[in-house]
Amino acid sequence: MRVKKQRRHRKIVRFYTACYGLRQPYKVLCDVNFVHHLVVNRITPADKALANILGAPVMLFTTKCAISELKKQDLRHVPSHSQALEAAESLITARCDHERAMSADDCIMDIIGQNNPEHFLVATQHADLREKILKIPGVPAIYALRTALFLESPSAAQRQFVKTSEEQRLHMTDLEYEMLTKGTKNMSTTHQEKDRSDEDGFGDQNLEVQAVAKKHTARKGLGVKDKVQFKRKKAKGPNPLSCKKKKTLKNPDLHSVQERKDGDATLRSRKKRNRSRKGKRPVEADG
Template identity: 55%
Template structure:
């Protein structure tokens, strides 16, 4: 049973954290009836009990607050509430802007306001005060039952308000829609300008390439005309000086020698 209670309280705290932006350390605004209930049922220390209730601990424990009007009301109740007055006097004081003294109920209602800007958990035993806070969004309620503390589940009004706020977040407002259209128009104009610049750049590149090809072809033609035209030499016979002399065969030399000898002998005989 205790585990189910802790899980239920954890879901309630997570609802207010998610939907109403509550943050640790949580602040608890206590009235005189709640402080008196804590003392009568010996739920001490109060900050530890409330930290356990809200599932926070250590340096992020719950911070307890009260108001000057609550202290004045406890003091006016006499000796029967003197211990409650001393206990409430040790709590932190939440600032209330009204100058003259008001009742504790009116003071707490004024501090919480229409949307609970300080994100207070309100701890009270006053059923009328709790019913009034059912119709105010983002006001979690804590009450005591004998020697245990309980966290009030969110009312149907608070759940419906959180749902409507979430739906508004999902849809754009008129100002956001106008800003989005203006931004989209600027982006389209920029893209059109970039594409036109790119087309012009591509066109310039094509013209430059064509001019370069024309100039290169004309330069090549001019170079061909300016070059001297050489006639190719036709192949001629070998150089006689570089050729070797023909060798006379040995047999031919012997025949010439014989013929010369015969002629010489014939001349001698004659």
């Protein structure tokens, strides 16, 4: 049962986050009777218990009107009310601009309004208040049964609101329809002008000139050049550090003479024949 309950709560939270934009940490607006129920059944700490249901960190809020309503109750006969008052005063007080103190239910409904701009989750034990809250789009309701906390499933009105909003997104608005009609009228006028110019024989030339002029003016206004200009890298000389230095000759005549001598010597060495000494015998010396 606990696993099924957690799955159901995750599904409900996913619905509200996807369709109504609830974000972490979730803001829970607690009623006085809900705080009193937590104190009596010892569901502490309250923020951790609510965080386990929603699967995310939680910030607990209450209102000044709710605290004043709790103060008006008789605290002598019921000691748990004093503990509930201390717990309510420790919570964050939501802003309500009421000159006179209202009932807690009316104050909560006034803070939520028609579209719940602060994205509050309301925790209350009043069934009538929960029914009113579930009629407003994007307001989840939390209640407690003994030591267990539950998250109300979305009402039919909230689901229908999501469907209608999705259908409105699919269809065009009045402004978009006007823009579309204007665009079609402009297209029809341009086609008519094109047909007339084709009959005259100068349609293609005029259209080309107009297109070129429009492009030229638009690019001038934006400061863009007509064509992309690529700078070609010119071929440079070799790296001077990787080249050897030229040798300077002091006496070029001597160098030329020496080269000639070296050339003659190589030719002579090539003309020499290698003589074999196989047939000759060594001459024996006379005794």
